[in-house]
Amino acid sequence: MPESRIMPIHMGIMCGSCRRVYFIVPSPWIRPSPANLGMYRLTCRRPCPEAREFRKEAMLPYRVSDDVFNRGYAAEGEYQLVHAKLKGPNESPKGRQHH
Numbered sequence: 182m183p184e185s186r187i188m189p190i191h192m193g194i195m196c197g198s199c200r201r202v203y204f205i206v207p208s209p210w211i212r213p214s215p216a217n218l219g220m221y222r223l224t225c226r227r228p229c230p231e232a233r234e235f236r237k238e239a240m241l242p243y244r245v246s247d248d249v250f251n252r253g254y255a256a257e258g259e260y261q262l263v264h265a266k267l268k269g270p271n272e273s274p275k276g277r278q279h280h
C-alpha cells in the first residue's frame with residue numbers, strides 16, 4: 182500500500198478517559214503546572230471531565246497529520262502511536278567498556 186503522505190511525528194499525551202491525544206504546542210489544554218515545577222497540567226476538552234498532571238517523560242510519539250497537529254489534539258482514530266524500537270540489537274549502553 183503506497184503512502185501518499187508522510188505524516189510527521191509529534192510528542193503527545195493521551196487522555197485516559199476519552200483517548201484524545203494532546204500536543205504540547207501552545208494549546209489551551211496543556212499548561213505548565215502551577216504547583217509542580219517540571220510538570221504539566223492537561224485539562225481535557227468538554228464534555229470529558231479529565232484533568233490531570235503529567236511529566237514530560239510520559240509523553241509518547243504519535244504520528245498525526247499537520248491539520249490534526251495544528252488543531253492541538255487528535256481524536257481517536259486520527260493518530261498512530263509510534264512504537265519505539267531499539268536501534269541496534271547488539272548495542273547496549275553498558276556493553277562496551279574501555280580499560
Ligand SMILES: [Zn+2]
Binds near residue numbers: 198201229
Ligand atoms: Zn478526555
